[in-house]
Amino acid sequence: MDKGLIGGSTVLMLLSLLQEKEYYGYEIIKEIEQRSNCIFQFKEGTLYPVLHRMESQGLVKSYKATAETGKERKYYQITVKGKTQLAKEKEQWNAFTISVKKVLGGAGYACP
Amino acid sequence: MDKGLIGGSTVLMLLSLLQEKEYYGYEIIKEIEQRSNCIFQFKEGTLYPVLHRMESQGLVKSYKATAETGKERKYYQITVKGKTQLAKEKEQWNAFTISVKKVLGGAGYACP
DNA sequence: TGACATACTTAGAATATCTAGGTAATATAT
DNA sequence: ATATATTACCTAGATATTCTAAGTATGTCA
Numbered sequence: 001m002d003k004g005l006i007g008g009s010t011v012l013m014l015l016s017l018l019q020e021k022e023y024y025g026y027e028i029i030k031e032i033e034q035r036s037n038c039i040f041q042f043k044e045g046t047l048y049p050v051l052h053r054m055e056s057q058g059l060v061k062s063y064k065a066t067a068e069t070g071k072e073r074k075y076y077q078i079t080v081k082g083k084t085q086l087a088k089e090k091e092q093w094n095a096f097t098i099s100v101k102k103v104l105g106g107a108g109y110a111c112p
Numbered sequence: 113m114d115k116g117l118i119g120g121s122t123v124l125m126l127l128s129l130l131q132e133k134e135y136y137g138y139e140i141i142k143e144i145e146q147r148s149n150c151i152f153q154f155k156e157g158t159l160y161p162v163l164h165r166m167e168s169q170g171l172v173k174s175y176k177a178t179a180e181t182g183k184e185r186k187y188y189q190i191t192v193k194g195k196t197q198l199a200k201e202k203e204q205w206n207a208f209t210i211s212v213k214k215v216l217g218g219a220g221y222a223c224p
Numbered sequence: 225t226g227a228c229a230t231a232c233t234t235a236g237a238a239t240a241t242c243t244a245g246g247t248a249a250t251a252t253a254t
Numbered sequence: 255a256t257a258t259a260t261t262a263c264c265t266a267g268a269t270a271t272t273c274t275a276a277g278t279a280t281g282t283c284a
Contacts, residue, residue, distance in 0.1 A: 235275090
């Protein structure tokens with residue numbers, strides 16, 4: 001999958017997942033992989049920095065916990081700010097995909 | 113409109129336009145602006161380098177001509193390689209948007 | 225014991241876009 | 255006549271982002 005395409009939708013997908021429940025990073029990678037039928041396969045080096053950035057922006061918050069398996073995990077939760085951002089990004093996503101379709105389809109209207 | 117989103121679809125949109133007919137750079141900006149109802153407003157500094165890159169990759173070729181208005185224009189035409197690439201990018205675009213929908217929608221299947 | 229999956233991290237390379245400026249001609253409004 | 259806006263192209267450098275690649279550590283299975 002082309003990297004250019006993924007870029008703009010990563011945060012949208014992460015926020016959408018985290019609105020359902022809290023996830024830890026590694027779990028997110030696997031979940032997105034499954035849901036997309038392996039179309040999206042995030043590398044750890046790609047995803048973790050994105051989560052860190054989102055946390056620094058206040059879109060998510062995290063806490064550490066040791067799982068029954070003995071491994072330490074960092075769980076991420078969406079914040080109020082994150083939910084607001086999610087709504088915005090969903091809107092943008094819709095406007096974006098509709099607009100691309102229009103350009104490909106050939107429709108044409110004058111701009112205000 | 114978020115820059116991240118646009119990135120991956122720029123070449124797709126350009127190739128799609130150029131399959132219809134030849135365009136010059138400035139005309140492409142206006143055409144995409146109109147078709148998208150002003151959702152996409154490419155800056156010249158953004159579009160021209162993309163066209164140059166596409167030409168260096170052999171996806172398009174160009175020639176210069178002076179319009180009746182007295183202004184010199186650089187017209188771009190899609191190449192055979194560009195048409196092949198267009199087909200690929202269309203496929204990728206579909207796979208991409210479907211996958212994002214799946215992630216947002218919550219569907220989940222095991223990967224092979 | 226060795227290989228693999230889990231789980232997180234970061235530094236630096238590579239890539240891409242945008243900002244901001246430049247050039248130059250014509251058209252339009254004052 | 256002059257100022258401004260539109261048309262039409264270009265590029266250097268700042269900015270941002272992603273990916274590559276490596277490191278750390280634990281548990282499981284053959």
